[in-house]
Amino acid sequence: MVEGLPADGALARAAAGHHWTHADWSAAETRDLLDMLLVAFVNAHRDEKQPKVPWPEPTWRPGDPLPKDAAAVDEEKRSAARAAYDRINAQVLPPGR
Template sequence: MLDVLGDNPEAVEADLIHHYPGYGRGGPLAAFWKGEITLRLLRVMVEQLPPNSATARAENGHDWQHADYATQDTVDLLALLVTQFANAHRDPKKYPNPMPLPEPGWRPGDPPPEDTAAAEEERRAKARDAYERLNSQLIPGKG
């Protein structure tokens, strides 16, 4: 029985009650314990919960749907298009350096921006220390 409910039994129970209201108070879980439905039917109900359910959010760690990813892709491509257009039509005498290309937006599974900034600062500090260590070994009077 616990295998059917998975790692997030509360989310599964809430979804079953929400998506199958015809089973009355307690939803399909109560109907299973009363012997009104089989374990197989309960398993099928759980497996067929929609992708925007609480169970899917709990398992995935986010509630992004296909449309959310498509929207973010559109935003990223539009930002790239605007930047490329601006670079193609800039006055090279007035603006000698082109605008840098924008970074893609955050998506589930990516580290949060503050973690990325901290990791980048740590990488720079290590590179700076390595540079100083090399200079102290190679340049007389620096060590």
């Protein structure tokens, strides 16, 4: 019974965990492609003395971390790395150092 439901219907969106339809994914892909084509065109026609324009960041899609979440994840990684470093130093270095 479920096999006949549309791929971008309400059940499929609920199972995927986001509300993006095929048209949304296609629009994001189209925007990314146009951004890359624009940058390639600008870089191909720039003055040789001018710096290259950097490649654009891809459009956000469901499943990608939000920018504020990415900063929080980076901070957690830094604090975990610092804790591991301190733990190793505590085991290796003599006390009082």
